[in-house]
Amino acid sequence: MNSVKTPQTQAPAAPIFSRGAGLKALGFAGRLVLAFIGFVLISESLVRLPVFNAISPYRSLGLWYYPFDIKWYRLEKYIQQHGGVDVILLGSSLVNTGLIPEEISQAYQAETGTGLRVFNFGIDGMTIAPNSEAAKILVEKYQPQLLIFVTEIRDYDDGNGLRVQDEFLTNHWIRYQMGFWDFNGWIIDHSRALQHYLVYRNWTSTQFSSTLNAYFGKLEDVTESGYEPDNADASRFDPETNILAPFPLAEARLANLRTLLGLGKSGQTQIMIMEMPVDPRIYQAMGGAAAQQAFRETVSQVVQEGGGIFLPADDTLIPVSGRSNPQHLNIQGAPILSAFLGKQMANLTLQQVLQFQNLP
Amino acid sequence: MSLTSLNFGIFLLAAVLVYWSGDFWLKRIFAAQPANATRLQAWRSGWLAAACMAFLLSWSIQAALTLLVIAMANFLLGQVLSKEEKRRSLVLWLGIGFNLLALVGLKYAGFYLPGVTALIKALGGQDSGALQILMPIGLSFISVQMISYLIDVYRRQAKPETDWVRFCIYGLYFPKILSGPIERARTFLPRLANPQPLTDQSLARALGLIGVGLVRKVIIANSLYALLPADLFVTPLNYPAQLLALWLAAYSFYLYNDFAGYSALARGVSGLFGIELTQNFNTPFAAQTFSDFWNRWHISLSAWLRDYIYFPLARALRTRIPDSEHKIHVILPPLVTMAVSGLWHGVGWNMLLWGGLHGVYQVVERLLNLNTPRVAPGQSPAKPGWRQRLAPLVVFVFVTLAWIPFRMELKPASRYLAGLILPSNWRMPDFYWLKLILGGWEQLSELSALNLPDPRLFVFIGLAFWLDKVQADRKQELFFLEWRPWILAAGCVLVLVGMYLLSFADLAAPFVYQGF
Numbered sequence: 001m002n003s004v005k006t007p008q009t010q011a012p013a014a015p016i017f018s019r020g021a022g023l024k025a026l027g028f029a030g031r032l033v034l035a036f037i038g039f040v041l042i043s044e045s046l047v048r049l050p051v052f053n054a055i056s057p058y059r060s061l062g063l064w065y066y067p068f069d070i071k072w073y074r075l076e077k078y079i080q081q082h083g084g085v086d087v088i089l090l091g092s093s094l095v096n097t098g099l100i101p102e103e104i105s106q107a108y109q110a111e112t113g114t115g116l117r118v119f120n121f122g123i124d125g126m127t128i129a130p131n132s133e134a135a136k137i138l139v140e141k142y143q144p145q146l147l148i149f150v151t152e153i154r155d156y157d158d159g160n161g162l163r164v165q166d167e168f169l170t171n172h173w174i175r176y177q178m179g180f181w182d183f184n185g186w187i188i189d190h191s192r193a194l195q196h197y198l199v200y201r202n203w204t205s206t207q208f209s210s211t212l213n214a215y216f217g218k219l220e221d222v223t224e225s226g227y228e229p230d231n232a233d234a235s236r237f238d239p240e241t242n243i244l245a246p247f248p249l250a251e252a253r254l255a256n257l258r259t260l261l262g263l264g265k266s267g268q269t270q271i272m273i274m275e276m277p278v279d280p281r282i283y284q285a286m287g288g289a290a291a292q293q294a295f296r297e298t299v300s301q302v303v304q305e306g307g308g309i310f311l312p313a314d315d316t317l318i319p320v321s322g323r324s325n326p327q328h329l330n331i332q333g334a335p336i337l338s339a340f341l342g343k344q345m346a347n348l349t350l351q352q353v354l355q356f357q358n359l360p
Numbered sequence: 361m362s363l364t365s366l367n368f369g370i371f372l373l374a375a376v377l378v379y380w381s382g383d384f385w386l387k388r389i390f391a392a393q394p395a396n397a398t399r400l401q402a403w404r405s406g407w408l409a410a411a412c413m414a415f416l417l418s419w420s421i422q423a424a425l426t427l428l429v430i431a432m433a434n435f436l437l438g439q440v441l442s443k444e445e446k447r448r449s450l451v452l453w454l455g456i457g458f459n460l461l462a463l464v465g466l467k468y469a470g471f472y473l474p475g476v477t478a479l480i481k482a483l484g485g486q487d488s489g490a491l492q493i494l495m496p497i498g499l500s501f502i503s504v505q506m507i508s509y510l511i512d513v514y515r516r517q518a519k520p521e522t523d524w525v526r527f528c529i530y531g532l533y534f535p536k537i538l539s540g541p542i543e544r545a546r547t548f549l550p551r552l553a554n555p556q557p558l559t560d561q562s563l564a565r566a567l568g569l570i571g572v573g574l575v576r577k578v579i580i581a582n583s584l585y586a587l588l589p590a591d592l593f594v595t596p597l598n599y600p601a602q603l604l605a606l607w608l609a610a611y612s613f614y615l616y617n618d619f620a621g622y623s624a625l626a627r628g629v630s631g632l633f634g635i636e637l638t639q640n641f642n643t644p645f646a647a648q649t650f651s652d653f654w655n656r657w658h659i660s661l662s663a664w665l666r667d668y669i670y671f672p673l674a675r676a677l678r679t680r681i682p683d684s685e686h687k688i689h690v691i692l693p694p695l696v697t698m699a700v701s702g703l704w705h706g707v708g709w710n711m712l713l714w715g716g717l718h719g720v721y722q723v724v725e726r727l728l729n730l731n732t733p734r735v736a737p738g739q740s741p742a743k744p745g746w747r748q749r750l751a752p753l754v755v756f757v758f759v760t761l762a763w764i765p766f767r768m769e770l771k772p773a774s775r776y777l778a779g780l781i782l783p784s785n786w787r788m789p790d791f792y793w794l795k796l797i798l799g800g801w802e803q804l805s806e807l808s809a810l811n812l813p814d815p816r817l818f819v820f821i822g823l824a825f826w827l828d829k830v831q832a833d834r835k836q837e838l839f840f841l842e843w844r845p846w847i848l849a850a851g852c853v854l855v856l857v858g859m860y861l862l863s864f865a866d867l868a869a870p871f872v873y874q875g876f
Contacts, residue, residue, distance in 0.1 A: 020560075021559065021560035021563075024560050025560065025563075027845070028845060028848075028849065031845055031846060031849035032849045032852055032853065034849075035846070035849040035850045035852070035853040036853045036857075039850075039853050039854075039857065062864055184864075194861075197861060197864075198864060201861070201864040201865050202865045203816070203865075204583040204586045204587060204816060204820075204862070204865060205586050205587075205865060206586070206587060206588070206589050206590070206806065207806075209806050209807075210806065
């Protein structure tokens with residue numbers, strides 16, 4: 001098979017550095033550029049059409065860990081609907097299933113007469129390490145008046161949540177948001193068409209269907225304010241299965257906490273660190289109540305030094321029926337904790353420790 | 361550096377620019393007007409050699425040094441061969457032995473090292489872990505190239521190369537070092553000495569080949585590979601026969617496009633330096649016979665095996681058994697040649713079986729055609745239309761079946777074959793659940809759970825099939841270069857955007873032949 005036909009009518013080959021060849025090459029390059037611009041215009045216009053968004057309204061930032069995508073776009077929609085956000089709740093699955101924004105706002109309003117726009121940005125598997133970077137991104141983009149990070153002792157185990165942490169911190173868009181130059185991150189940030197495509201980016205993978213099902217399933221479960229109800233009952237609750245093996249509080253993770261607290265220095269966003277009320281029996285192997293108290297004191301000290309507000313846990317607050325396991329709350333426990341938080345925030349506001357301005 | 365990586369793209373751009381700007385730099389260095397041809401050629405050779413070494417060093421220092429030593433040793437052997445009269449045969453066999461020793465010693469270390477380690481321990485020694493040998497990339501290719509060089513010099517079919525820099529480029533040429541094609545010294549060295557000037561047409565051709573290579577490798581091969589279940593070649597009996605058959609066919613297309621894609625890339629990259637490489641694939645799935653298949657698949661290796669194994673063996677047989685009607689002339693040469701091919705690809709009974717199967721195919725084909733009237737060279741025997749249409753399918757099926765031992769060790773290979781032929785493994789598709797899923801009442805996990813084929817496979821197999829068909833019908837590898845400029849530009853944009861979008865998925869699949 002011949003590679004290239006050279007019919008007699010074809011012009012003779014011109015040396016590549018000659019004027020003729022140069023003009024030809026420039027001409028083709030110009031066509032390429034124009035064709036590319038046309039493609040971009042068409043695709044970006046297409047994804048903004050109502051009919052397209054009715055078929056596939058979903059978007060993604062390309063994160064391996066898709067729950068972040070879901071929360072990000074939920075928050076974007078929330079802000080469009082409410083004109084902004086006053087309080088962002090941040091943390092792991094403890095927050096995701098443990099705090100109901102509407103309940104917090106109602107409890108706050110009952111004490112102060114003013115409601116709050118609250119969003120739950122808790123994401124399963126995200127410890128304080130990736131969350132400290134997520135906090136920076138959220139504060140910079142949305143300037144909430146209060147960021148509440150809910151923490152527990154496993155946040156400071158440096159072997160915990162590493163996969164999610166690595167995947168999160170190496171994601172192109174996240175790196176771009178963190179200030180690194182990342183070409184892919186820049187394109188993702190600026191191209192709505194690409195964000196629509198990224199939902200289906202693994203369409204050539206054998207796990208495509210199951211991962212898409214998981215994505216859509218979670219999308220259905222998460223409410224407009226970011227809360228994901230946990231319907232598990234307490235009948236299988238067994239604290240013996242969740243007793244933590246001893247580990248030291250990792251200095252790197254405490255540094256993450258300090259980074260998060262540093263976001264409050266500008267004065268625009270106040271930072272509150274809330275200790276998650278867990279079943280104290282999980283501390284058995286670590287030294288029991290003394291270990292829990294030591295953890296609490298360490299975090300409290302770091303928060304104080306960082307200029308934040310620390311809200312310790314009330315160990316008697318959540319009944320057994322309100323838990324799906326020793327750390328997580330179900331749909332019975334979440335309203336209790338949410339009301340507690342709302343009231344605490346109201347008290348702090350009345351004491352002028354917390355300050356909100358221009359609430360709607 | 362992989363040939364499809366961004367780093368390689370940057371490396372290539374720099375290499376090409378400096379290579380062709382030799383005239384510019386030499387004028388400034390030597391204040392000569394214009395730079396004379398010898399100096400310019402020396403510049404280009406030197407720069408190309410440096411680029412080859414840089415490419416190898418990006419993989420490993422050990423690989424670069426090992427391959428350099430092999431190349432230099434063969435250069436010296438070639439010099440000795442050309443000067444030596446009485447002991448030429450001895451020098452030739454020493455050279456072949458050296459190259460085979462390097463190949464066996466380095467490539468098959470995993471096969472014999474455990475035995476050596478056990479022996480050392482049995483003799484009271486300690487295994488310090490130092491007995492590890494890493495196989496340099498491209499070793500199988502450079503070894504056969506060097507053997508062909510020495511034989512050609514011995515037969516006086518090629519002149520021994522006197523420029524050691526040029527000879528090192530012949531051995532270590534970075535576009536082809538990973539996966540070929542296997543170049544003959546007698547054709548490659550003259551091309552290296554006189555590279556073609558870069559014109560608009562040759563540049564278009566080179567870029568066109570790179571484009572075809574990227575489409576085959578990145579879009580088709582990588583995607584097909586990602587669609588194969590991870591445990592397919594480990595526990596095949598988890599899957600019904602109809603899916604095993606489809607995935608095997610997909611694997612066949614994957615292997616072809618992966619390798620052919622790399623070869624096209626290599627030729628395109630080399631074209632940017634004005635050096636043509638041998639075409640290594642020519643629509644092999646259009647082959648009418650098994651012999652025809654090997655004239656279209658890995659053409660450079662087939663030609664090497666034909667010239668250095670098949671023909672010498674056939675000649676030796678005729679000397680010993682002059683009766684040309686004897687069946688041994690039909691049976692032995694193809695069997696031995698394909699067995700050697702199998703062993704070149706890897707040591708193992710499975711590889712021997714793979715090569716042996718292809719040998720058997722060719723033997724059976726020849727035996728069946730023994731009474732067919734001979735036709736003049738260049739003419740094909742008249743066959744009914746239905747046979748001409750059916751033949752490529754038959755060849756494809758048997759070639760694809762032979763990939764089973766190629767891909768797997770014997771035990772899982774036998775399980776795969778059992779999975780294909782056992783009647784009990786042909787399972788009815790689950791249309792009931794499919795109906796529920798299409799009605800939106802259930803969630804789809806994977807279609808394979810319903811014993812149904814994945815339609816995505818057909819997208820990429822269809823694309824591969826279309827590409828081959830157009831190339832075969834138009835007898836033009838780069839048929840798209842004749843498209844109108846705007847359509848070609850739009851096509852380029854679609855291909856580049858497609859590749860970019862696919863890059864967001866976890867599709868990384870290695871070149872299959874890179875380990876050879």
